[in-house]
Amino acid sequence: MRRIAYLALVSFTTTLISACGGGSDSTSSCTETGPYACQTGASEPLYTYQWGLNAAQSFFATYTEVSDGTTDLNVEAVHKQGIKGQGVNVMVLDDGLEINHIDLKANINPAMTWNFQTNTSDSTPTGINEAHGTNVAGMIAAAQNGIGVMGIAPRVTLGGAKFIGLTNGAIANVVEAYGGALWSKNTDVFNASYSKSLIVPIDYSPTSVEIAAVQSFPNLRNGKGAVMVKSAANDYVDIQVRENGIKLFDASCPKFEYRGASYSLVSCANPSSDTVRLELPIIVTAAANAKGYKSSYSSAGSVVWITGLGGQGGSLGNYGEEGSAEKDLGPQIYSTDLMGCDRGYSKYGESPDEVAQFLIGGSPINQEKNPSCDFSQMNGTSSSAPTVTGVVALMLSANPNLGWRDIRDILRRTARQMNPDYGNQNYRNHQVNLTLNPTLSDSTSTALSDGATAARIDYGWQTNGAGNKYSNWYGFGLVDAKAAVTMAKAYTSYKLTQLVVPTWSLAGVDGQVKYGEVKELGKFSVASEKAIDMIQLVFNASKKPDNEVSNVCMGSVGIFLKSPQGSVSVLSTPYNVFYDNTTHTKDTRNGGKIGSDSIYVLGSYAFYGENPKGDWTIYAVSGTPLTTSECAANPKLDMGYRIYNAE
Amino acid sequence: MIEGLNIVYKKLMVIAASIGLGFSGLTYAQSNYELGTMLTPAQISALGPLKSFTVGTMTFRILAAGNRSGTYVINDQGKIGICNGEVLISGVPIDQAKKALIAYQSSIVSTTVYDSLKMVSAKFSNLQEAANARNELATTLTGATLTMPITFNLPRVN
Numbered sequence: 142m143r144r145i146a147y148l149a150l151v152s153f154t155t156t157l158i159s160a161c162g163g164g165s166d167s168t169s170s171c172t173e174t175g176p177y178a179c180q181t182g183a184s185e186p187l188y189t190y191q192w193g194l195n196a197a198q199s200f201f202a203t204y205t206e207v208s209d210g211t212t213d214l215n216v217e218a219v220h221k222q223g224i225k226g227q228g229v230n231v232m233v234l235d236d237g238l239e240i241n242h243i244d245l246k247a248n249i250n251p252a253m254t255w256n257f258q259t260n261t262s263d264s265t266p267t268g269i270n271e272a273h274g275t276n277v278a279g280m281i282a283a284a285q286n287g288i289g290v291m292g293i294a295p296r297v298t299l300g301g302a303k304f305i306g307l308t309n310g311a312i313a314n315v316v317e318a319y320g321g322a323l324w325s326k327n328t329d330v331f332n333a334s335y336s337k338s339l340i341v342p343i344d345y346s347p348t349s350v351e352i353a354a355v356q357s358f359p360n361l362r363n364g365k366g367a368v369m370v371k372s373a374a375n376d377y378v379d380i381q382v383r384e385n386g387i388k389l390f391d392a393s394c395p396k397f398e399y400r401g402a403s404y405s406l407v408s409c410a411n412p413s414s415d416t417v418r419l420e421l422p423i424i425v426t427a428a429a430n431a432k433g434y435k436s437s438y439s440s441a442g443s444v445v446w447i448t449g450l451g452g453q454g455g456s457l458g459n460y461g462e463e464g465s466a467e468k469d470l471g472p473q474i475y476s477t478d479l480m481g482c483d484r485g486y487s488k489y490g491e492s493p494d495e496v497a498q499f500l501i502g503g504s505p506i507n508q509e510k511n512p513s514c515d516f517s518q519m520n521g522t523s524s525s526a527p528t529v530t531g532v533v534a535l536m537l538s539a540n541p542n543l544g545w546r547d548i549r550d551i552l553r554r555t556a557r558q559m560n561p562d563y564g565n566q567n568y569r570n571h572q573v574n575l576t577l578n579p580t581l582s583d584s585t586s587t588a589l590s591d592g593a594t595a596a597r598i599d600y601g602w603q604t605n606g607a608g609n610k611y612s613n614w615y616g617f618g619l620v621d622a623k624a625a626v627t628m629a630k631a632y633t634s635y636k637l638t639q640l641v642v643p644t645w646s647l648a649g650v651d652g653q654v655k656y657g658e659v660k661e662l663g664k665f666s667v668a669s670e671k672a673i674d675m676i677q678l679v680f681n682a683s684k685k686p687d688n689e690v691s692n693v694c695m696g697s698v699g700i701f702l703k704s705p706q707g708s709v710s711v712l713s714t715p716y717n718v719f720y721d722n723t724t725h726t727k728d729t730r731n732g733g734k735i736g737s738d739s740i741y742v743l744g745s746y747a748f749y750g751e752n753p754k755g756d757w758t759i760y761a762v763s764g765t766p767l768t769t770s771e772c773a774a775n776p777k778l779d780m781g782y783r784i785y786n787a788e
Numbered sequence: 789m790i791e792g793l794n795i796v797y798k799k800l801m802v803i804a805a806s807i808g809l810g811f812s813g814l815t816y817a818q819s820n821y822e823l824g825t826m827l828t829p830a831q832i833s834a835l836g837p838l839k840s841f842t843v844g845t846m847t848f849r850i851l852a853a854g855n856r857s858g859t860y861v862i863n864d865q866g867k868i869g870i871c872n873g874e875v876l877i878s879g880v881p882i883d884q885a886k887k888a889l890i891a892y893q894s895s896i897v898s899t900t901v902y903d904s905l906k907m908v909s910a911k912f913s914n915l916q917e918a919a920n921a922r923n924e925l926a927t928t929l930t931g932a933t934l935t936m937p938i939t940f941n942l943p944r945v946n
Contacts, residue, residue, distance in 0.1 A: 236945055273945040305945055310855030312870065312939055316909065321902035335943040343940070347844050347926070348869075350876060350937035357878050357905040372946040383944070384822060415943075523946040642879075642933070729826045738845055738864060 173223025181217045182291035185283075187516060190460055190475045190499075191290055192431050193450040193528060201431055204462040207453065207471035212433035212559075214450065214528060216293055216622035219535050224626060226294025226534040228541060231281055232328040233527075234318050235274025235335065237266025238301030242275060243515055244477050245299065247284040248292075253300025255324045257313040262324065264303045269484035274301060276486065276519040277334050279477030280527035281534065289516050290475050293531025293622070294538070300324065305335050306386075319354035319369075320361045329362060329537050330548075331369040332530040333423075334523035337415045338380045340392045340718055340730050342695050344416075345679065345742035351417045358422040359545055359640045366545030366638045370530040371418060372522035373427045373445050375438040376410030380718055382727065390725040395716045399568055399581035406569055406581075407599055407714045408441035408613070411743075414718075418444050419677060419744045421640060421785055422545055424533075424552065427615055428452075428525035432466040434560050435614045439522055443710050443745035444675075445616035447552050448559065449525030449532075450474065456518060459498045459506045474524040478517035482507075486517035532622045536629040543629060546636035546788060553749070555625045556618030558610050564601010573598050575764050576657040579716050589701060589709060589760055593659040596762045598699060598714045606706025607672065607750030613711060616746065637788040645781035651683050652778045654761045656697055662759040663780055667705075670754045674787040677744040678702065678712065678759065683777035684737040694732035694772035696720030699762035700743055705755025710747035715764035722769065732770030753784055821853065824941045827866040838862075841919035843936045844926070850915055859915060861938060869940040873897075873918040876935040877925065878907045888929050892921045 171179035181195070182188040192199035196213035203210075219225075230253065237256070240249050240263060254264040266274070282299040283292040302325075304313045320326050337343075345352075359366035379393035396403035412418050418425050425444050428436040428451025435441070436451045453471030457463040464470030479485030482502035489502035498506035502514050511517075533548055543551070564570055571581040572595040582595050589596055602612045611617060649663025678700065682691045696719030700712045719733020735741045759780060766772045832838075838849040848871070851860040858872035877885040882901055885908040889899065892910070895917040900909040912918035918936060926934040 305943060307942075310857055312857040312942070315937075316876070316902055316905065316907060319905070321905050321907065326904035335945045337941040337943050339941060344846065346846065346938075347922075347934060348846070348871075348936055348938040350935055350939075353876050353878050353907070353933055353935040353937075354905065356933060357907055360906045361904055375946050521946050526946075727825070736864075738847075740845075 168221045171221060171223035173225070177285040179221055179223045180285070181220045182285065184285060184287055185289060185291045187290045187475055187510065190472070192472055193474060194293070196431065200460060201462055201472050206465035207462060208431040209433045212429065212431055214293065214532065214620060214622045215624070216532070218623045219626045224535055224539050225285070226282070226297030226538050229294065229534045229537045230298045230300060230327050230329045231294070231530060231534055232325055232331045233274055233278045233281070233299065233301035234304040234331060234333055235277055235301065236271040236306045237274045237303040238264040238278050239275045239479055240265055242477050242480055244283045244286065244289040245278055247286065248282045248297060248299045250298050250300055253298070253324050253327070254302065255322065256303040258303050258307050258311055264301045266303055271306060272479040272485040272517065273334070273519070273523065275479055276476040276517060277332060277523060277527045280474055280524060281332065281531045283477050290477065293528060294534035297534045300328065315350045316354050320358065320367060321354070326361070328367055330367060330530055330533045332527050333369050333371040334526045336372060336374045338374060338376055338410065339414045340380055340382060342719060342733050342735050342739065342741050343414070344740040345419065346740060349416065352420060355417055355420040355422050356640060356642060359638050364638055365542070366422065368422050368424055368533065368545045368548050370424045370426055370526045370533060372526040373412045373425050374410060374415070374440040375521050376440045376718070377408045377438050378405055379409050384727070389727055390723050392718055392728065392730065393721060394718055395579040395721060397573060397579045397581050399571065404568055410440050410718045411713050412440050412442040413444045413743055416742060419742060421675060424529065424549060425616070426522060426526045426529045428522045429559060429619060430466050430471050432471065434466060435563070436520070437469045441613045443613050443712050443747050445613060446549065446746060447529055447556055447617060448615045448619045449528035451522055451525035452520040454520060456497045456520070461497045461518060473518035473520040474528070475516065475518045478515055480513065480515045482514035485514060486519060487511055487514040529620050532620050532625055535622055535626050539626045540629040540632055542635065543632065544635055544638040546638065547632060550636060551625050551628045551632065552620060553617045555621045555628055557621050558602065558618045559615055561602055563614060564599055569599045569601065570597065572596055575715065575762070577765070579764065589659060589703070591659060591661045594657060596659050598711060598762065600709060600711065603708065603747065605708040605748055605751055606704065609750050611747045611749065643783040643785060645679055645783050648678065648759060648780040648782040650779045652759065652761070652780055654693055654698060654763055654776050654778060656763045656772070657765045658763060660761045660763070662761050662778060664756050664758050665782055666756050667753040667784065669784070670752050671786040672750050673748045673753050674785040675744050675746055676702070676748055676782060676784050677742055679781040680735065680741045680778050681739045682735055682737045683779050691737050692734040692773045693776040693778055694734055694766045694770055695741065696730065696733035697764045697766040697772070701760040701762055702745060703758040703760070704748050704751055705753065705757060706751050708748055708751065710745040712743040712745050715762055722767070732766050732772050734772070750787060821851070821860050821868045823868055823870060823939060825868050827862055827868065829866070832862065832866055839916065841916045843919050843922060848938065861915070867940055869938040871915055871936070871938040873912045873915050874937055875910050875912065875918050875922045876907055876937065877929065877932050878905070879933040880929060880931050882906055882908055885932065888925055895921065
């Protein structure tokens with residue numbers, strides 16, 4: 142039974158409160174002009190459902206099973222100052238962007254759109270379900286006009302491309318999309334709510350055009366450099382393997398047994414598997430829900446920089462208020478949809494068992510609040526990335542002189558730690574028995590010792606030797622628009638914009654892996670005292686002189702790194718997505734083998750700001766491979782490292 | 789729509805067609821490979837002798853098929869990718885990159901300069917010559933990043 146009458150009353154009340162300008166931030170410094178000058182998004186009819194912009198006054202605030210009423214972007218104070226993205230160019234690379242959308246059109250620059258399928262400037266997708274990019278765009282840039290929703294940067298200049306989901310053998314020209322073409326070259330911030338979800342290790346390779354283009358981002362913006370906000374992916378539980386859009390199988394990971402129950406202890410897929418996420422101009426973004434907790438799907442790993450808001454995995458009720466976050470339900474991110482009830486995520490024929498009434502074309506709620514089906518809601522790190530992109534646009538609007546490193550720096554320094562005790566919850570702080578099929582032990586020791594047969598594989602939030610708090614779930618924490626814009630306005634210590642890719646140094650050869658144990662793979666010594674930004678490690682299987690099979694099954698091997706100051710980062714975990722295999726003929730994981738010619742690279746931001754001088758230790762924390770994977774016995778790894786400095 | 793200089797050498801249509809950058813009906817019939825799919829050793833053997841090229845330490849074999857985006861290749865694990873014989877130079881001034889390419893002029897089909905990114909792209913008349921040029925330039929063009937794009941996996945939305 143639906144609570145329509147009650148919900149309508151709550152909605153009306155919260156709209157009134159919002160319209161009165163909830164919050165205590167002053168508009169006295171605002172110089173914005175126009176009909177919505179210095180106003181929050183309360184001017185927009187669907188604003189009450191945009192919990193990420195004002196949680197306390199949102200429709201969902203009273204639904205305590207799905208919302209804590211406080212988790213949002215802290216953005217209204219910025220809007221009241223009249224900072225709404227003016228003068229900033231955002232590029233949405235996605236499955237398309239509806240250029241005539243009623244709530245986007247005012248902000249779209251037709252000279253900044255492209256369609257790689259048709260090779261025309263009309264980025265509007267043709268598929269009725271290709272609404273992803275239009276949703277992403279609305280989260281960033283939906284106009285403030287008394288219609289629908291409002292973007293985080295509602296006066297930004299918006300570009301976009303039909304870049305994903307091309308057919309008939311078309312492949313997008315990445316260099317053109319990433320700032321090389323006339324339509325993309327003036328981009329200040331790219332939004333990339335897409336990734337390659339990989340079930341086998343891939344090489345960090347001189348064949349990656351994406352890496353080459355991103356390493357050239359510092360040349361954009363007349364040398365100040367652009368950034369790309371990129372989703373961390375939705376592969377915490379498993380990876381859905383698809384072919385031509387059709388699901389083939391779920392590439393899952395082993396769960397950890399403990400006292401008769403099983404737990405998904407760590408992220409199944411590592412965001413760094415898509416190797417472009419190892420590049421510094423990429424701001425890897427995790428997702429949180431309205432309860433102030435990591436979204437259940439959000440991939441975790443040591444290349445995550447920041448957390449945005451992506452909502453929960455499913456959304457039921459009238460607007461997403463039913464169920465509980467613990468059961469992966471809750472509100473998603475409201476935004477613009479492909480226009481009309483015959484296309485997009487809100488359309489005729491959707492099932493109430495799968496989506497909120499708001500999305501079902503012709504339902505009473507839909508007819509009342511979304512009668513033309515021009516708006517919808519979407520979850521995922523695809524949604525969290527644009528929430529961060531929107532904040533970056535506000536920062537650049539407040540201070541256009543920020544360089545690409547400054548943007549990262551401000552996001553990091555102003556991020557809010559969330560869910561500080563998660564590392565001790567749901568047995569995440571228990572050691573994993575490495576010699577058995579995945580099980581947990583009773584021990585919660587953090588000791589990492591050579592030859593041990595159990596180890597912790599999640600450390601939760603840690604404070605490193607430079608005093609920076611970091612977590613593989615949240616990076617440096619939840620983005621804070623008000624704090625970021627405040628810092629951006631006062632920012633004068635601009636960082637070097639040049640990006641010099643460091644060369645690899647040898648970290649060790651013939652590092653012995655022993656499946657079922659913790660093994661110290663090698664040590665390397667660093668003389669430099671320049672503070673760390675990111676450290677990267679590269680691995681290949683050691684060559685054997687007698688032509689024996691030489692491979693290491695990285696699905697079983699976790700790589701941990703200990704700094705001279707004693708911080709430990711988990712760069713990859715054992716029993717990850719490479720480990721398992723289904724019987725599906727296209728499941729080629731087979732242990733995640735790397736060979737002697739592989740270039741397997743991992744990275745970590747967990748040491749950010751630390752002085753690297755001294756001895757570093759690399760550990761392999763290895764589970765026991767499946768016998769069917771035919772992993773080579775007693776394998777060894779050769780290793781290298783390189784350090785990007787915090788300039 | 790590409791920014792900057794775009795030098796097209798006329799002879800290319802013919803060469804491109806002959807190497808699979810443009811495709812005849814015969815090669816198209818063989819072109820239904822799925823990117824990222826692994827061919828088994830038996831499937832690879834059935835294809836007969838295949839030409840190969842190396843990029844850095846990595847070896848790729850060329851399949852006699854392609855589509856509008858390039859020629860299919862397989863890596864040492866049998867994974868299918870696609871390559872259009874392009875070499876990208878970044879990390880050095882554009883003039884330096886263009887100068888370095890002069891030595892390969894007879895093999896280059898077209899050159900594109902991306903001023904905003906300070907990148908230069910040269911498309912070669914065949915994959916092996918592209919790889920050879922890429923590998924030579926990687927050792928001689930100090931400070932440059934040399935990339936020979938091969939696409940194995942297409943991204944999908946999150």
